[in-house]
Amino acid sequence: MRRQIVRNQPDVISLDITENQKQIDKQFTNCSDLKLFPWQYGPKLKHKAFSVFFHTMVQQKELNYMKESMQDLVTHEVGPAEEVNLEDVIRFFSKNGISSQNAKIVKSFDEAISNVLSGNVVIFFHGWDQALSYSQAKQVNVREVTEPTGESVVKGPHEGTVEQLDRNIGLLRTRLQNSHFKMEQFKAGGTTQTDIAYGYLDGVVDEGTLAEFKQRIKRAKKGDILETNYIEEVIEDNNYSPLPQHRYTERPDTAIAALLEGKIVVLVQGTGTILICPGLLTEFFQVSEDYYHRVIFSSFIRLIRIVAFFLALTLPSIFIALTTFHPELIPTNLLMAILDTREGIPFPAFVEIAIMIFFFELLREAGIRLPKTIGSAVSIVGALIIGEAAINANIASPAVVILVALTGIASFAIPQYSIAISIRLMQIPLMILSAILGGFGIMIGYILIMIHITSLRSLGQPYFSPLTPFRPRQILDVFIRAPLKILQDSPRKRDKRNI
C-alpha cells in the first residue's frame, strides 16, 4: 500500500482559525485518536486558539505546557493574564522568548501536519499564520536500555540500543565525544516518513565511500522504511548474493569501534538495529568483546571461529564425498565404525544428511517463533525424541546426527547471525556438488564461492579485503587479534585520521 497522501489545499496556515480547523478535520478524517482542543484566552477570553495532537502519543499530564508558557508570558512580558493578546503572543514566540516549555514555530501547514504526526502538540492561533509546536509532551512508551539479546558479552558494556533514534544517537555521542563525529538526519520513506540518521567520523571515513553512500541513500526516500534492513537493501551492491554485505549491531560500543575504523553507521527511528557499512567478509568474525579480552585468548577464539566457518560450510559435503566417492581416504578403523552405523540405512548419504539438516532447520525455525515457555519443549522434542528416534528407526545413522549437530553448532559459533545463516544456505549447494562429483565437486564449489567473494563489493570497497587485495597491516586483525598497541598505532590509520 504505497499511497501518497494527496493534498489539494495551499500549503499555508490560514489567518482564519476555523479554516485551519476544517483543513485539519479533512486531513485527519477517521483518525479517532486525534484530539482537537479549542480554547480561548486574553481579555474576556475573546482570542481563539486550538491545539491539536494525537492523544495516543502524548502524555496527558504534560498537557499543561501552554498554561505554563502563558504564565511565563504573563509575568515576563505583559502583566495580568486577562490582558494577553495576540500581538503579545506573536512577539514573544517569534523573538524566542524564554519560557519553561520551549516551543518551535511552524511556518507551513504541511510542517504542522508532520509535527502532529510525529507526536508534537501543535497550537494554532486565530489571526496568526504560524503555529506553535511543543514536543515535550511527546510520550510513546519505550523500552529501557537493556542488554542486546543477540550480542550479549561476558565482559564489556551491557548497554544495547532501543527503538528511539534520539536515545540511540545519544548512546553513541556519549562514547565518542568528538566534533568530527557527524550525524546527518533526514526523513525518508514515501508513506512512513521515518527519521533516518547516518553518522561517520569526519577525517577517518573514506571520502569516496561517503560520497557513494550519500548517493545511494537518496534512493531510500521513495520506499517505506520500517527497519534498517530496508536501508541495506536499497544501498547494497548485490541483493541476490547469499553473503551479507553490511554488518548490524545493537551495541553502541560496536558501532563506535566501526566509526573509528572509518565506517558509516545508519540508524533508523523505530528500530534498535544499527547498520554498519561497508561490511567486509573478515569483519563478520570480529566481536567487540575480542578487544576487551587478552590478546592470546581473543586470537584463539578468532581461529576457532574460522575453523567453525569451514566446518559449517563443508563438513556435510566432505562426509558425502568421502563416503560415496573416496572411501579409501577414510582411516580403516573409522571406516569400519562408519560402516557399522550406515548398515541398514535405506537412504544414500546425501539424502540422509539432507533429511537431518531439514529437521535441524525446522527445529531451529520452530524454536525462534514459539513463545519461550514452549520453546524449551521444542528443543526437548527435537534433541531427544527426533534425534534418538531417527537413529532407532534407521532413518539416520549416529555419525550423521553428530555431523549435522556439529555443523549447526559450528554455524552458531560465528558471531554474526547474518553470515551464519548465509553459510547454512551455501552448504546445501556444496552438498549437491559433492554428491554429484565428490571431492572434485567440493573443489568446484569452493572455486565458485571464491569467485563470488572476490568479485563482490560493498559500497565500492572490495569485500574480501584485507586478504585480496592484500593489506598486510590489517591482516593482524583477521585471523588473530594483535595487541591494541600494534593495531592502533598503525601509521596509515593515524595519517588518515587527521584529528
Next chain:
Amino acid sequence: MKRWLTIAILLFLTGCWSSKELVEYGFVMGISIDQTENEEIEFHAQIYSPAETIGGTSGGETPFYTNINSKGKSVFDSARNIPVYLGRKAQWSHMRVVLIGEDFAKKHNIGDVLEFFYRDHETRLMSYVLITNRKAADYWEMKPFIERTISQELRTILDSSANFTGKSKKSMLLNVAMDLKSKSKTTLIPYIKKTDNDSLAPVANGAAVVQEGKMVDYLDAADFEKIIMLKNEYKGGIINFPCMDKENDKLQETIEVAALETNLSPQFNQESLSIDITTKIDGFLGELQCSTVTTADEVEKLEKHIAKNIQDDMNQVIHYLQENELDVLGIADKLYQQKPQLWKKHEAEWGKMLAESEVDLEVEVKVESTGMAGGEKVVEE
C-alpha cells in the same frame, strides 16, 4: 549465458560418476592365495561385514567378517568373482594383509599373483604381505582377540612387533615390488605361523627369503632381527646377551635399544668386493642378572661385551647369507647405483662374488643409563 554454460560443462562433462554408497561395497580386509592340487589358484577373501547397530547396541555374536573363497586361473578372475558370492562390489582400498601360503610361494612367482594389485587403480600398495606356515586359507578360521577381523589383527601384530620388538618388519606391497624389481631381486617377507598345531593364535616368527619371486629360504626370528639391524630398519626392541662371567653363562641380561644406526658401505673393486659395516647402538640396561656396572670402567667393559656378542651373531648371519648367495642387504643395488659398468660385468656371477666378498663388521654399543635403578641387581641374593 556463457558463464552458465561453463558451469554446466564443469559439472557434467567430467566423467566422475563413480558414486557408490558405502553399503554397496564389500570392503576387503585381506586375501589369501594358495594352490590347489590341480595347480589352480585358491583364492580366499575376508570381507568386512558391518554389524548393524541400532541405537548404539551391536547385534549379538555375529562376527565382523565373511570369508569367501573361489578357485581360478588368475587372481583378477577370482577377485572379480567376489560380487557373485557377496552381492556387493569388492572395495580394495582398505585391504590390510595379503597372505601367501608357503607351498604356493615356493613354487610360483609371487610377483605374478600380485600383479593385479599393482596394476588396478582401486587397490593400494599399503597392504602388508605375509607368508604363512602351511596353508594360508586356514588363518581365516581364526577368531581375532581384540580387533574385529583377523586381517586387522595380523596387521597390528606386524606393526607392533616391528616397532617394539624389532623381530619383524612392515613389508608392504610396495616394498615387495621394489625389492623384487631391484638388482638384488631379493626380499624378506614376514612369516607367520600358529603357535602350535591346534592353536588359534598367529604369531609373527621370522621371515621368508624370496628371491626372484619365489621363496627360497626361511630365517628364524633372531636372524631376521640381525638382518633388520644390518639394513638399518630397526625401530626398537631389546637385545639379549649372556652374562660376562663364564660361571653364569646360562643367565641372560638385556639391553633396551634406544637408537640403532648401521652404516653399510661396500667397496667395489674390479674383481673383488669388500663390505664395511658399522653398527652403533645406544641403549638402556633392561635387566641385570649378574653384572655390576657402577664405575665407568665396568660400563665400558660391559659395552664391549655386548658389542662382541652382537657382532658374533651378525657375523653368523652374514656368513649364512653368503653361503647361500642371498643378497638380502641389497648390495647389488648399491653397486648398480655407484658403478653401473662394473655391475654389468659382474651381473652373471653376482652370487659367487657376494659369497667371496670380505665383510668387515664393527659394532659399537653405548649404555646410556641403567634405567630407573642403579648399576647393580635391585634385589641382592
